[in-house]
Amino acid sequence: MSNKFEDIPFESNMVPEKMELGSKLKFRCYKGISCFNACCKRADITLTPYDILRLKDRVGMSSTEFLKEHTVPFHMEQDGLPGVKLRTTDEGACLFVTEDGCSVYSDRPTSCRYYPLGHMAMRKSGEQHEETHYFLVKEDHCKGHDEERELSIQEYLKEQETVQYDEMNKEWLQIMLKKRSAGSTVGQLPEATLQMFFMCSYDMDRLRRFVLSDAFKNSYELEETVYEALEQEDVPLMQFGIKFMKQAFFAERTIPEKDKAWEKRVQERDEVWEARRQAELARHQQAEDDKYKDQDSD
Ligand code: SF4
Numbered sequence: 122m123s124n125k126f127e128d129i130p131f132e133s134n135m136v137p138e139k140m141e142l143g144s145k146l147k148f149r150c151y152k153g154i155s156c157f158n159a160c161c162k163r164a165d166i167t168l169t170p171y172d173i174l175r176l177k178d179r180v181g182m183s184s185t186e187f188l189k190e191h192t193v194p195f196h197m198e199q200d201g202l203p204g205v206k207l208r209t210t211d212e213g214a215c216l217f218v219t220e221d222g223c224s225v226y227s228d229r230p231t232s233c234r235y236y237p238l239g240h241m242a243m244r245k246s247g248e249q250h251e252e253t254h255y256f257l258v259k260e261d262h263c264k265g266h267d268e269e270r271e272l273s274i275q276e277y278l279k280e281q282e283t284v285q286y287d288e289m290n291k292e293w294l295q296i297m298l299k300k301r302s303a304g305s306t307v308g309q310l311p312e313a314t315l316q317m318f319f320m321c322s323y324d325m326d327r328l329r330r331f332v333l334s335d336a337f338k339n340s341y342e343l344e345e346t347v348y349e350a351l352e353q354e355d356v357p358l359m360q361f362g363i364k365f366m367k368q369a370f371f372a373e374r375t376i377p378e379k380d381k382a383w384e385k386r387v388q389e390r391d392e393v394w395e396a397r398r399q400a401e402l403a404r405h406q407q408a409e410d411d412k413y414k415d416q417d418s419d
């Protein structure tokens with residue numbers, strides 16, 4: 122099963138036809154079909170922040186434990202941002218598959234719900250809102266395509282209960298879309314920025330410690346009730362992490378800052394840039410001096 126958000130429909134198993142919500146799909150998957158579980162035995166599942174929340178609660182782990190035990194990190198192809206996939210056995214089988222099917226079915230990830238559809242959000246230049254396009258993934262081992270049942274993509278997604286997942290994933294996917302449209306420089310982002318993306322997207326334990334720290338509280342102006350929610354609940358914390366990334370990456374003022382904190386940070390950043398520029402000039406000057414010294418001694 123391969124159904125990645127960053128997939129572009131140029132792979133052999135993608136039917137290169139753009140589909141809309143009303144497009145028809147001929148497919149049926151059920152226990153007893155000859156290929157039952159074949160997809161989960163070749164699983165390549167990219168996880169969203171909400172997928173991780175649901176799964177870590179399902180298996181009763183903290184997010185840090187879940188990331189360590191059940192995921193592997195990777196760089197997302199188009200932007201170099203850190204992604205996480207479900208860990209598999211050496212043979213590629215999902216750790217949650219059993220003889221009876223998926224052992225975490227009601228909390229299965231977005232990709233598993235969408236299969237055999239791929240989907241991606243695109244924004245036309247100059248337009249505010251993105252459109253979602255769907256693509257059919259046809260893999261030889263999946264016999265669900267030979268079944269007679271026909272339904273629309275909308276009906277299929279309703280059956281798979283994707284609505285809540287789509288709602289929860291929306292803003293996070295928008296961040297990646299925005300990063301992508303910012304161009305290829307994203308791949309060269311500093312390590313600290315990539316780590317922040319990882320923490321805000323996937324590791325709610327670490328994000329919680331960060332937002333409850335004195336340093337954070339001294340910089341941001343939030344009501345005590347907001348801090349209480351961030352301390353006790355995961356979904357508001359995940360949504361806050363997304364807001365924080367918008368502020369940090371795109372300078373959107375999504376979180377109120379304490380007096381002058383914003384200006385102070387901009388000033389500090391300018392000072393860092395100036396210090397780097399001066400260091401670079403000094404290095405360049407030193408290299409030039411060394412070159413002339415070498416020429417003189419010749
Ligand atoms: S989470 Fe469930 S549905 Fe998804 S690959 Fe694993 S076993 Fe299959």
Ligand code: SF4
Pocket residue numbers: 149150151154156157158159160161236262263264265266
């Ligand atoms: S029909 Fe396709 S999705 Fe269903 S069990 Fe078979 S391989 Fe998996």
